[in-house]
Amino acid sequence: MPSLLDQQNAEPGVDDLSKPGVSPPVIAPGYDFAQVTDKIANVVLTTRTPWSWIAGFLIAFGIMNILMLAVGYLFVKGTGIWGINIPVGWGFAIINFVWWIGIGHAGTLISAILLLFKQSWRTSINRFAEAMTLFAVCCAGMFPLIHTGRPWLAAYWLLPYPNTMTLWPQFRSPLIWDVFAVSTYLTVSFLFWYTGLIPDVASLRDKAKNPIAKFFYGIMSMGWRGSARHWHRYEYAYLLLAGLSTPLVLSVHTVVSWDFAVSVIPGWHTTIFPPYFVAGAIYSGFAMVLTLAIPIREAYNMKDFITDRHLNNMAKVMLATGLIVGYGYMTEAFFGWYSANKYESFMILNRMTGPYAPTYWALIFCNIITPQALWFKKVRSNVPLLFVISLIVNVGMWLERFVIVITSLHRDFLPSSWGLYHPTIWDWATYIGTLGLFITLLFLFIRVLPMISIFEVRALLPQAKVKAEA
Amino acid sequence: MKPTGIYGLMAEFDTADELVDAGRKAYSEGYRKLDAYSPFPIEALDEAIGIPHTILPWLVFFGGLLGGAAGYSLEYWTQVIHLPFIIGGKPLHSWPNFIPVWFETTVLGASLTAVIGMLGLNGLPLPYHPVFNIDEFLNHAQKDKFFLVIESKDPRFNLDSSKKFLSSLSPANVWEVPN
Numbered sequence: 078m079p080s081l082l083d084q085q086n087a088e089p090g091v092d093d094l095s096k097p098g099v100s101p102p103v104i105a106p107g108y109d110f111a112q113v114t115d116k117i118a119n120v121v122l123t124t125r126t127p128w129s130w131i132a133g134f135l136i137a138f139g140i141m142n143i144l145m146l147a148v149g150y151l152f153v154k155g156t157g158i159w160g161i162n163i164p165v166g167w168g169f170a171i172i173n174f175v176w177w178i179g180i181g182h183a184g185t186l187i188s189a190i191l192l193l194f195k196q197s198w199r200t201s202i203n204r205f206a207e208a209m210t211l212f213a214v215c216c217a218g219m220f221p222l223i224h225t226g227r228p229w230l231a232a233y234w235l236l237p238y239p240n241t242m243t244l245w246p247q248f249r250s251p252l253i254w255d256v257f258a259v260s261t262y263l264t265v266s267f268l269f270w271y272t273g274l275i276p277d278v279a280s281l282r283d284k285a286k287n288p289i290a291k292f293f294y295g296i297m298s299m300g301w302r303g304s305a306r307h308w309h310r311y312e313y314a315y316l317l318l319a320g321l322s323t324p325l326v327l328s329v330h331t332v333v334s335w336d337f338a339v340s341v342i343p344g345w346h347t348t349i350f351p352p353y354f355v356a357g358a359i360y361s362g363f364a365m366v367l368t369l370a371i372p373i374r375e376a377y378n379m380k381d382f383i384t385d386r387h388l389n390n391m392a393k394v395m396l397a398t399g400l401i402v403g404y405g406y407m408t409e410a411f412f413g414w415y416s417a418n419k420y421e422s423f424m425i426l427n428r429m430t431g432p433y434a435p436t437y438w439a440l441i442f443c444n445i446i447t448p449q450a451l452w453f454k455k456v457r458s459n460v461p462l463l464f465v466i467s468l469i470v471n472v473g474m475w476l477e478r479f480v481i482v483i484t485s486l487h488r489d490f491l492p493s494s495w496g497l498y499h500p501t502i503w504d505w506a507t508y509i510g511t512l513g514l515f516i517t518l519l520f521l522f523i524r525v526l527p528m529i530s531i532f533e534v535r536a537l538l539p540q541a542k543v544k545a546e547a
Numbered sequence: 548m549k550p551t552g553i554y555g556l557m558a559e560f561d562t563a564d565e566l567v568d569a570g571r572k573a574y575s576e577g578y579r580k581l582d583a584y585s586p587f588p589i590e591a592l593d594e595a596i597g598i599p600h601t602i603l604p605w606l607v608f609f610g611g612l613l614g615g616a617a618g619y620s621l622e623y624w625t626q627v628i629h630l631p632f633i634i635g636g637k638p639l640h641s642w643p644n645f646i647p648v649w650f651e652t653t654v655l656g657a658s659l660t661a662v663i664g665m666l667g668l669n670g671l672p673l674p675y676h677p678v679f680n681i682d683e684f685l686n687h688a689q690k691d692k693f694f695l696v697i698e699s700k701d702p703r704f705n706l707d708s709s710k711k712f713l714s715s716l717s718p719a720n721v722w723e724v725p726n
Contacts, residue, residue: 110586110691237621245625249634254647257618261651265658272662280586280689299672302679303688305570305583305592307669310601312588314665317607318658325654332647536587543563543591 103198103537105381110535117531118284120377121524129376130524137516144510147503148223156226158503165486165498170224172478173508175333176361177217177515178259179354179474181266182326183362184210188269189322192315198390200533201382205373205522206366207270212518213365214263216511221255223507251335258332265325269318272311275301276532330358337481343424344485347412353405360398360444361474363391367467369519371460373528382529385458392457395470399448402477406445420490428484432497437480443473554677554726555580555698556709557684558718563589566693569716570595573697576712580701584678584694606664607657614656619649677724696724 161168184206191199225231233240235256246253279301282294334354337345374383413425428437447469450456488495560566570583574596581596622645631639678684697709713721
């Protein structure tokens, strides 16, 4: 039976620190089971909410209300309040959708793919990365819903349900594949996250003094008692979920890329789109995990669990995926030239020199040039610098989607139908509002649930090691 | 038939090693209605107290097949039978276009089966269990201590001799667990 524990025990212990060439342990030495539990659980179970939490939450909640306003006004007026028109019929809604979905992918990568690859360092970051996935997918899901302007009238072509018109969604279209991919992704991400939470919530249940908290955690933990027979099935379920999530996460962004690639628009109709989108998704997701992990470990003093080694590893993943994305940009330019198709080559030229050229070059700067700094160990271990780089990559990946969507649409085959796209204040309000929603959800999560997987960190400790023969 | 009014006997250990060792000894002593409790999964316990291999992977396999079949049937029935509608000159049964949704529903069926199956086989949710009657268990089982329980249902269970046996394993404590 493949074991979570074996791989974790394969990690160098405290004793190995002196040996050269051995990475430091993923958890700072000197902790025992109780201390790990208390340190992580006390963040949640304390009765004193830190002022920084209240301030941060209020700011995020305020920004979220911008979203409420923007969506409320949208429902009153319709999509005419946005900058979209012919020829650019896809604007911020699809850009933000792709951006948010991509961010979610790092959470699944950390929790599922790194588990399968036996990367035990994932353990202290997987919980909040999964939460990040869940909330990012919620933000992403907002856009396909609201971009119809009247979502309550649009259900019949999004979801297959028996309706009075006896119509069904068109299953030959990538747009309906998207509905299935994203809703499955949301469900499976939730299952994964919740399954991981059960033993930890049981710890909180037994530790909580407040009867309301005890009741709430009691319900959530389903009566988990840590039985070896339960753990046996639990580990299987967890491993199977990881195995199922891995192809799922690849399929989700592949399907998203098909929304573009199945069309005939120059710059979209290319076979490179699926891998290029998946790499971009992981790239932006890791940038977001860093953007979140750095302030969180600072604010909650979690540096012993989210160590510099974690940041270093995440920076390496970012560099690697960033290079794949850079390769994607080069291939696109190569296609433009090598295809000898004048629409393709014009599209690339227009992208580099046309009215949206500044966004293209900004994206090259953010996504290709900046991350090259991550080659240097000095940069990877400089936390503030890493934080800045992660922010730049987040912006860069948003610009990438902007460039893909807008530059391809605004000048297609017929010069007579060319036009420009300018986002309106409502486009920006909706986008910024979803950032507020995302951060609000994260703040709530950090306050009521353990942000680091307690039981998995326990299993990482050297004392968890069981001798082969007793 | 319960020979006594108790659920079983519980022994507490300080380390995972001691628990695995005690579990192995209890199993070789002939006890079968055994359970071990630990704050994190311990692989060695599976073999030590003779936990049979779970059928969960098979359930997940069939859950996936069922999900995929449901997804594909939905596509086939809506696109070919109920609303035959030709789009872009493609055949009604354009199976390559049906693959993505079939794939997603397969993953969905398998994942739901994995979680619901795991909980179901574990008998969860279960609001009450006798082991929670022991305060030490309540305070430490989900945190830092390790427990071995011999249920009174075990044919070899005898309050006195079983207690003597558990005490011989040098536990930190031994309790009778009321039902």
